[in-house]
Amino acid sequence: MRMSTWIRQHLAALRALLVLTAITGIVYPLAVFAVGQLPGLNEKADGSLLTSEGNVVGSSLIGQSFTDADGAALTQYFQSRPSAAGDGYDPLSTAASNLGPEDMVDQNVFDPEGRASLLTTVCARSKEIGDREGVDGSRPFCTGDGVGAVLSVIGPRDADGEVSRPVQVISVNQACPAVPFLDAYRGVRVQCAEPDMDYSVGRIVPIQGDVPAVPVVPADAVTASGSGLDPHISPAYAEIQVPRIAKARNMSEEQVRELVTAHTEDRTLGFLGEARVNVVELNLDLDHTHPFSG
Incomplete structure (x- = not known):
């Protein structure tokens, strides 16, 4: 008796499988394909x-x-x-x-295997487009030569994590002997980046610069x-x-x-x-x- 019930249940499951396979695997795809071939839809359906x-x-x-x-x-x-x-x-x-707005420090300044930050990538694209199209390619937080205008400000910090008294300031995306994009920051001379220095101890500060708030080169051109x-x-x-x-x-x-x-x-x-x-x-x-x- 139990064997008979077991067989009936499995036969019912098999029938359901066959019916659903026919509907979802054959009838439905053919119906969607047929609708997609209607005039006005076929061009879009074909890609x-x-x-x-x-x-x-x-x-x-x-x-x-x-x-x-x-x-x-x-x-x-x-x-x-x-x-x-x-x-x-x-x-x-x-x-x-998947890079975000905090990706500002270049990894390729001293490492050929590293990559440019998202900020420098955007700056470089904007400068290239500006030069090609004969328009102002400058944008906030970018240097004139098309890299991210970012400083590492080193010094003692206050309770909020801000550097209260800078003792050293580095333009982290400009390797020496490059001339830093900024002469001084809060009274401290800005230095170019040296390969043997640790800039992670400093506070990373992007500098907006004296550029138009709304760039001539639009955002979709550089992202x-x-x-x-x-x-x-x-x-x-x-x-x-x-x-x-x-x-x-x-x-x-x-x-x-x-x-x-x-x-x-x-x-x-x-x-x-x-x-x-x-x-x-x-x-x-x-x-x-x-x-x-x-």
Whole structure:
């Protein structure tokens, strides 16, 4: 009797398994696929692919790097925002750098195997963009040569952990014989960084500097997106690139701005996020309408 009950229970479980497998493993996927092939949906369901002369050249959902083999920006293209996904825009390695605002001290000042801090990375990108686009690339907490403006202030501390009387001040991201970005801090001469000194005993102090509170180079130009795949840039970043594109492609700046506007997407549902420019689609359109002659 017990054996008969055991068999009936297992047969019922097997039937449930087969039915659910058919529904969730066959019927449901086929239904979703069929809906995705409806007019108006099939293009998105297939990956929002972009084609040129019959060849797939990318997706409107995934950014691309418009640089040469050495990583230098190609002057004829709008530049995307940075990417931390693999070697850049790798869908198999989508990720952010996971570095935060307190990552200010470079590890590569004396160690070739170390990395630059997030602050110095941002400063270097801003300077490079400023030089390339002919705009002011300065930003708060950055030196003029594109590294993080950070001091290690050494001396006795008060109850709150503040250095009450500095006895030594080091520009930790500027290795000697570099000239420190600041002559003196609280009456103490600022020194360049020496390899045999321990700066961790000091209080790390970032210096804002005498620069515009709102940088000309926008934040999306110097920071990666959370996914590392974002194909968009802000209209502000697109705008500072317009003169370079116009000159490279022998266009008027107004013609370039018209194409930028055509590829600018408004806020989602009118209130989510910000307006954004799809760089991949914009550059593809530029190649179609105003080919670069070199």
